[in-house]
Amino acid sequence: MLPGAEAELTKRVSDLLTRERLVEEGFSVESYSTPRRLAVWVKGVIAQQADAEEELVGPPVKAAYKDGKPTKAAEAFAEKAGIPVDQLRTITNAKGEYLAATAKRAGKSFSEVVLAELPKEIAAIYWAKNMRWRPFLPERFVRPIKWMLALLDGAVLPVEWAGVTASNVTYGHRVLFGYEPITIAAPAEYADKLYQAKVMVNVEHRRERIRKDLDKATRTVEGARWREDHPLVDKVTHLTEWPSVLLGKFEDEFLPLPEEVLVTVMRDHQNYFALENGEHKLQPYFLAVLNTEPAGEGVEIIRHGNERVLRARFNDARFFYEFDQRVSLLERVELLKNVTFQKELGSYYAKMERTNALVVTLGQFVRERMYASASTRGQGVSLKLDALTAAATLAKADLTTELVKEFTELQGIVGGLYAKAQGIDEAAAIAIYEHYQPAGMEDAIPSTVEGQLLSIADKADTIAGMFGLGMQPTGSKDPFGLRRAANGIVKILAESDLPLTLGEIAGAATNNNEALCESVKSFLSERLEWYLRDVRGGAYDVVKAVMATNPDDVRDAMKRVDAVSAARTGADFAAIAAAFKRMKNLVEQAKAKGEVFSPGSKHEFLTEPVERALAEEAGRRAAWVEGLRKDGDYTLALATIAELRPFVDAFFDKVMVMAPEPQLRAARLGLLLRILLDYSKVADFSEIVIAG
């Protein structure tokens, strides 16, 4: 929340001053934020706008004069432009003759502009959830505004908003400095004076201080290091004004609890960093980032307090863990009948049954291909079908455990841990543990084939079920997280060796209900397109060209995008792409005119040597390209296509496609259509945008 607001305030102020011509070339902006303040310091401002001239167009001449005398309209225009009527000029534009004038605009002062405009910028800052606080008044902000400080060099800018007028006064750390006002004489003093008042306004300085203090506190424990956690460092940086780090200890007796549980309690519930040894094994310590610098007994009191809270939470977690062991995961599957997945789709038990059937179907696809010929994907994959179905049966059972009710973020993980503890096949336990992965595009996919298939099946079942109820995501609304689920499927296919296509997954998840399968398939394709473009950074037109071939195999689509991206820099390829666009246009226009032709027909009517040569060369190369395409050698396939360039160039140079003779015309159009069909199987090159 705060980083976004700090960036937005910086942008708003920079844009305002740039728009108003109140900054020098190369001006710079520094920004600051703490939980109690947002600030920007602009260096290189101009105290006074330069005078400006503005060209104005007024009323038509016809309306400006009557009987040679200026009308009211002319006078009003002259007044607006700030010059006498006789100095108005006449111009002629597309609409006729008009009055015109060059108006002089006197530049405004910095403070005049800022006093008028800055309040609007403050009011416009986006907050996910804002509030009103003044009785019967409408201003909204994230929390009530307590004070404002605004300075132009040494002078106060009395900016006013929400009943607060800016001054040169600010306040320091509540506890460490107290409520004494601090006067800031000039912007350059701001950070230093607040530092003396125990507030580090610079976010990066705070982050650095926290990291150093974490290191320092860790050094007191031999052989330990703190577990890196960027999001947590970020969070505590924005929770503090004057951070310091405290090392605490917890009892060894909690160490047998699963590390995931201990770390979740520390990180997600207490904002504590975990300590580990050289072998990444958790140590019975934690690091808390304080928003104070306790003196004397304070350190012990705060340490003691934090240790107590953690002990109570660990005790709770242990209680839940032990309590949960009274009922095995297998017994819990039955309890899923009472846990609703979705009203119309039934309980999690019903979902478990569907997912189970789905993993069997997908698993069999994979198995068949495991033993297939060397050229087929999936060869190196080995799959334990028993473990996979066991995992699918038990995957959701942890939703009935106390531990997951308490720590919902550990769903799946708890199931995996309990499965292992209860002697379930290890491959199944791992699959359960990882089946919510990937949680996002940054997250890893499940590490085993069983986990990958379970994750795909779980997500595909949700998507198919919701689509079946007509609950597709619309616009920015995706309440059931279906896009994220589909992105996860695409990512798993992209990063694994699974020999599965989007169509196969959509078909199996929808029991081959044709219409539903089609809409799920096209949803997955849409996510594939997004993945190729936004996650893998493919160029818009290249991705579009590949997607035009309706690819079903994620990894294959990636290879094609890579090949086309590499090839498009070549001059021959660019020319070929342009030629394909031309062919496509010709063919489409001809079709629109009712021309009748079919691919490669009436070859014998071709007359010119260049077109016969093109037909022959294109035919020969089409066979090569098809062979290369089938082997997945897209780079060579594209090179082969690009080599067609001299023939294509010669054709367009010498031949007029729309010849007057109907037979000849049909033959030429047929040739072009043949080429388009033969050569658009890797990508539709007519989609490629050629620069220049």
Place this chain on the structure above:
Amino acid sequence: MSAVAETAASTPRRSVMTFQETLFALQRFWAEQGCVLQQPYDTEMGAGTMSPDTFLRVLGPTPVRIAYAQPSRRPADGRYGDNPNRLYKHTQFQVILKPPPANIQELYLKSLEAIGIVLAEHDIKFEEDNWEWPVGGAWGVGWQVMMDGQEITQFTYFQQCGGMDLDPISGEITYGMERLTQFLQDKESIYDIEWAKEPDTGKITTYGDIRLYEEQQLSAFAFDHADVAKLWLHLENYEAECLGLLEAFKVLSEDADEVTVKRFPVLGAYELALKCSQLFNLLDARGAISVTERVGVMARIRTLIVGVAKIYAEQVERLAALKEKAGA
């Protein structure tokens, strides 16, 4: 227990107030800030916010400063008195300031000093936490106040209640009395909190002495004994009566006189709605509400609670209009 914890446990603690002294100190502090001290409301409820002293008083333009302790029942949190950190019934100390003074956060910090907390010796953080109670159509923005890693207070700028925008808004401060005193007295168990101390003999009465049997029995009632069919029946009866009153207000004649409007039992309807809410919690603790049903029953209770808030606001408006007419 490890050596570290033992050393820490022997750290001298200052200013150990008993549970009741802490409550006195907070009451005195807020009374000095102009708050009316109210007694706990005598219908069972899940949180201090649900008391009419908050839920209804935050509506409308009339300024309010009020503070009270409210026993709050959360049947599902009951643990038969076995768990040192969880309770069926806990005590919230609730402060409502409408409109909130500009220095409300500073006042809050001073209130901590009033119960013996030396701010310089603690780590206090205001962490963003936006409160909402969908069943009451109520939400606000604010913080959870953390002291040395323990949440001790919920601090909210109340924005909407009963589905209506509040203007002026209210500042709401809710202290969790058990957590706070357990923390200050450094007790591993809530039941060891010192509730009171006889000045002449030094004899200590603990939280457990006063409340343990209640936790044991009410947990058992909620989890094992409550008759599910009867709970549903109670719920339906209270609901029907509340809906009847809501309907009666709706059809109240437009030219009803002041006495009729003033005596219309909106508060009675609210108590019926609170009963329903509590019965829902009991049914929930008993495991009698499936996830599917849950949403539906919550919507029914929302209809009652939000419905009462709406007729309360309307009653206030009608009375004001009638007074104006009488004065004119």
